[in-house]
Amino acid sequence: MQILRSGEHLIQPEVNGKYLKGGLGRWLPIFPELVKNDPWWTDPKRDPHVPPYVHQGFEAPTIPDYYTYTPAWAQVRSEHPYHIAFHDIVAGGMTPEAATDKATKRCEEIFAKFEIKA
Numbered sequence: 001m002q003i004l005r006s007g008e009h010l011i012q013p014e015v016n017g018k019y020l021k022g023g024l025g026r027w028l029p030i031f032p033e034l035v036k037n038d039p040w041w042t043d044p045k046r047d048p049h050v051p052p053y054v055h056q057g058f059e060a061p062t063i064p065d066y067y068t069y070t071p072a073w074a075q076v077r078s079e080h081p082y083h084i085a086f087h088d089i090v091a092g093g094m095t096p097e098a099a100t101d102k103a104t105k106r107c108e109e110i111f112a113k114f115e116i117k118a
Contacts, residue, residue, distance in 0.1 A: 025050045028057040072114040081106040 010016055017034045020027055025047065028035070035041040035054050044051050067073035085099035094102075 025053065028054065032058055070114065070116075072111045075110050076107055079106070079110070 010019060013029075013031045013034060016029055016031060017038075020029050020034075021040055025041065035058065040046065040050075041054050042051050067077050081103035082100075085094075085103040088094040088099040088102065089096055092099075
């Protein structure tokens with residue numbers, strides 16, 4: 001008898017399809033063939049939200065998020081200055097104004113490193 005690890009089990013198309021349907025379609029399958037001929041994914045009468053989600057995931061063009069176009073935004077997203085500000089307020093006792101000023105200053109420092117040419 002072969003014992004499968006969970007990842008090996010979920011990668012099987014039939015199992016993956018059942019698992020994702022059990023999650024009410026919150027995630028799309030990695031196998032396009034699972035959604036093409038299955039009315040569970042394509043019938044708007046069953047759930048009007050799922051077919052547009054399937055269309056967006058499998059047929060619509062992929063558009064990169066805005067932060068991929070500038071290294072400054074990428075660095076801001078990786079440092080999370082406003083999450084740090086929230087922590088400074090909740091755990092550090094900083095005032096909201098001081099924490100916001102600190103986060104905004106950090107964002108300005110990051111953007112100052114990258115010259116934007118128009």
